[in-house]
Amino acid sequence: MKLVVAGINHKDTPLEIREKGAFLHRTLNEAIRTLLGEPDIAEVIILSTCNRSEIYVSTRHPEAAGKILTDFYLSEKSAELAPYLFVKKEREAMVHLYEVVTGLDSMILGEDQILGQVKDALEKSQAIKGCGKYLTKMFREAITFTKKVKTDYKISETPLSLSSTAVKHIKREYPKDYGDKKILIIGSGKMGVLALRYMKAEGFQNPYMTNRTFHNMDQCEAIHENVQTIHYEDRYAIIPEMDVIITATASPHVVLKADEMKPLHKPLTVIDLALPRDVEEAVGNLPMVTLLTIDDFKNIMDEKMAYRVKVAEKIAAEIQDEIDGLLSWVTHAKVDNMVRDLNETSRQLAEETIENLCGKLNLTEKEEVYLAKVIRSKFREMVMPPIKQLKSLECEEEIIGIEKTVTYLFPGIQDKKPLAEQNHDDTAVI
Template sequence: MQLYALGLNHHTAPLDIRERVAFQPERLDDALHDLTDAQRVREAAILSTCNRTELYFATEQPQLAADWLARFHRLPLADVSPYLYTYPQRDAIRHVFRVASGLDSMVLGEPQILGQVKDAVKRAEEAGTMGTLLHKLFQNTFAVAKEVRSTTAIGANTVSMAAAAVHLSERIFERISDQRVLFIGAGEMIELCAAHFAGANPKQIAVANRTEERAQVLASRFGAEVMRLDVIGEMLPRFDIVVSCTASPLPIVGLGMVERAVKARRHKPVVMVDLAVPRDIEAEVGGLDDVFLYTVDDLAQVVDAGIESRQQAVIEAEEIIDSRVDGFLHWMHSRDAVPTIRALRHHAESLRAAEVERAARLLAKGEDPQKVLDALSHGLINKLMHGPTRFLNQSDGEQQADANRLVQKLFNLNSH
C-alpha cells in the first residue's frame, strides 16, 4: 500500500477553479466514505481550505483519485486535471510536512494551516477513514510542524506586502483583534492581505469593490461584509484599518473624505495602506495628524528587512523536513518486514512448544531431568538451525558467498 497526495492550490489553480472543487463541511463525511468505499482507497483524509483542496490517501491505484474528485463535484475531468498535482510516497510525505509547517501557504509561515490540517484529520477519524498509515503520517506531520515552528524563524519576519501591512498596523494598534478592517478592491493583493489580517481575527472585516459579485466571493471566504464603493465615505469612520488596491486611474479615497472620518472618529487613529499604483488614497491624507498612511514603498522597506532572515529559516525548515521524511520512510519500510517477523516468531514458537511437550512426556515417564533438559536444548537448536544450514548447503557458486555473508550478518557471526 502506497501513500499519495492529490490536489490543487493557489499555486496551481485560480480562485474560480478552487471554488468548484472545495468541499463543504456538511458534505465532507459523505465524501470520505464515498472515496474509501468505492475507489479501492484504504485510508483517506481531505483538506479543503480557501487556498487548497487536497486528498491524502493510501491505495494501489492512485489514478482513480482524480476521476473521483471530478465525479464527486460533477465536473468534467478535463476542467480540473490541468491544475492537479499528484505526489507519490516520498513526495507526498514531504508535501504534507511542508503544508503543515506553513512552507506551502499563500502566507509563508502562517500558523493557521496547522489547525486546518488537524481539523481535517479529526474529521477523517470521526468518519472512520483513518488507518495505521495515515495516523502515523499525521502524528509525524504535527511533530514536524512543531519542530519547524519552535526551532526556526519561519514565522518571525515579514516577507510579503500583505504581511507588512499587518506588521505596520500592529505598530499602531496593540491588538488587531480589537480593530475593524476595510478592504477596498478584490484582486490578488487584497486576497493576500485579507488572508493575513483574517489570521489575526479582527473584530470586523468588510470588502468594498466595484463589482459586488467579486467582493462577495472574497468576503465569503473570510466571513466579511460587502459594501458598495459609493458608500465608503459614509462608512469610513467605522474602520480602524483601511487597505486599498484597485485599478482605478483616480484616487478613491480623498482628503476631504478622510478629514470627515477622522472628525467622526474623534481623532482615534486610523491606519491606511495604499497598495495601488496609481494611488487609491490621495497623498495629502498622510499629512493628517491621526492618520498613518503607508504606500507600496513603505511596505517594501519592511519586506526587505525580513527577507534575509526568512530565507535562512526556510533553508533550516526544509532540512528538518527532509530528515523527518527519511525517518518516516524508514518506519514504512520496516512495516513491510512485520509479516515475515510474525511468521518467524510463530515458527520458532511452534518448535519450542513441540520440544517442551516432548520433554514433558519424558519427565512423566520418570526420565532423568538433566538428560531431558539436554535433549530439549539440543532438539530446539537442531530445529532452529535446520533452515539456515540447509540454505547454506544448497547455495553454490556466486550464491554461496552471498549466502555466507547473509547468514553471518543475520546471526552476528565472526567470519573467522
C-alpha cells in the same frame, strides 16, 4: 500501504478555480465516505484551506488511487480543475505533506495557521473513521517534526498567517494613526479570532466583530477588552463608519453584496480572507472601496522574510532525512502485516476445517468443543515458526523480498479483507 495525494493549491491555481475545489464541512465528510467506498483506497484525509484543496489517501495501488482522485475532483467538483490538478505518490507525496505542514509550501512562507489546519483535517477524518494507522502515523509525524523545527529555528517567535499579514498590511497603510482606525471583522472562527489577537498585539484600539451565530464572542471579549460586537443583520448599517473590513467566515455564500452596501463618505479597505470568497467581486468596483483577496498577499513580504527563506532551506534538507526514517518504519511495518495475514489465514482455515468436520462427523457437543480446540492449536503451531522468522528480520531488502515472495506464493492473502475494512483494524494497516 503507500501514500498518494492529489489536489490544487495557490501556486498555479487562480482563486476562482480554487473556490470550485473547496470542501466545506458537510461536503468533506461526504467525500471521505465516498472515497472509502473505492476498493483501491484504504484511508482518506482531506485538507481544504483558503490556499489549497488536497486529498491524501493510503493505498496498495498508487496508480489506481491517483486516477480515482483526479476523476473524483473532476466529476464531483468541477472539470475546470483539470489543468491545475497535481498527483504525487509515495516518497514525493510524503515530502509534499511535510512541506505543507511546515509552511514551506504556503503562500506566506513559514506561516503558522496551516499546522492547526492539518491537525483539524486529521481529527475530522478520525471522527468519521476515515483514516487508520497509516495516515495517522504520517500526519502525526509531520506535525511533530513541524513543532520541532519551529522550536529549533525560533520561527514561532515571529508568527505568520494570512490574518497577521492582513493586520500588518493595515498598519503599513495607516502608519501614523492605525491604532485609531475602526476595523470590522466578519467571522468569529479561527481566522477572525487570530486577526483580533494580532490587533490587540499591534495596538489597534477600535475592533468590531460580527458573526451569523455569535459563537466565540466571549472569547473575543477576553482577547481584546475594547471589541464591540455587532448584530450580523446590522453589518451594512455600520460599514460607512469603518475604515477597514476583514472577512473570514466559513459561509458557502457571500456575506457582503454590492447592492446592499451603503454610500461611503471615506475610503474603505475590504480584505477577504475566505474561500469560498465572502465578498462579491462587484464590491471592489464601488466608489472609495479597495477590495483585497488572499491572492493579493502573495507578494507581500515582511521584514523577517529573508530569515525564513534561509531557514526554509535547512528545514527542506531535514525533511529528506525525516522521510528516510519514515520509509524505514513503513518497510518494517510490512512485517506486522505479514504476521497479521498469516494469523488471519491460519484462523480462517482452522474455522473452515472445524465446520467441515463437525458437519460430517456425528459428534457430541463436548467432542466438538475438544476437536475445535485441538484444530485451532495445531493451526497456530503451524504458523508460529514462520512468524518467529519474520519478526527476526532486520534488513529492509530482506523484508521487501520476503513480502514479494509471500505475495507471489499466496496471491490472495492481502485481499482477505477489503481495504476499507482494513482501514479500521488497529492491528494492521501498513
